[in-house]
Amino acid sequence: MDGDEEIVRLTAWVRGHVQGVGFRWWVRARALELGLAGSATNLADGRVEVVAEGPRRKCRRLLDLLDGDAPAGLPGRPGKVTGVTGRWSEPRGEGSGFHER
Template sequence: MEDTEPVRLTAWAHGRVQGVGFRWWVRSRALELGLVGSAANLPDGRVEVVAEGPRAACERLLELLRGPDTPGRVSAVVERWSPARGGLDGFVEQ
């Protein structure tokens, strides 16, 4: 698969990721990478990130989610890759 082929990354960030500016931070990084999608708080305390765009940009976002510069404290990130579905516009916090 080409690095430029569009894909969908769904990632679940575990840890202290709600109420610390995490979704805003994810949105900023995603927009810098040219991705579309969303970051949403889940009732169990995780944040779900859905991002679509070139595979290389999605992989970079995943690296950033697992990196040391995130707000709060990320204890784990679980990922799922799938084909891009389209229909997303911009990157929103939910």
């Protein structure tokens, strides 16, 4: 299997002004467009934790969107991201769909 098509799990922690601004909804929309399964969850410290499973190239694309600007044609990312930390691991079987928690 090509490395870009390998199924992986991405866990990303997004810092900045990302709660109460529609950020999780925006992440869910991008993840569903990419065909990824997972969730976006507000954390008590103000960060948002994003968990996504799917092909590595699509998870990498989501990580790029979290950390950069949305390309032309996509709604702008709400809030203000000051940093993103990502971790790659083996998939755990997130199932289907992408959920806001």
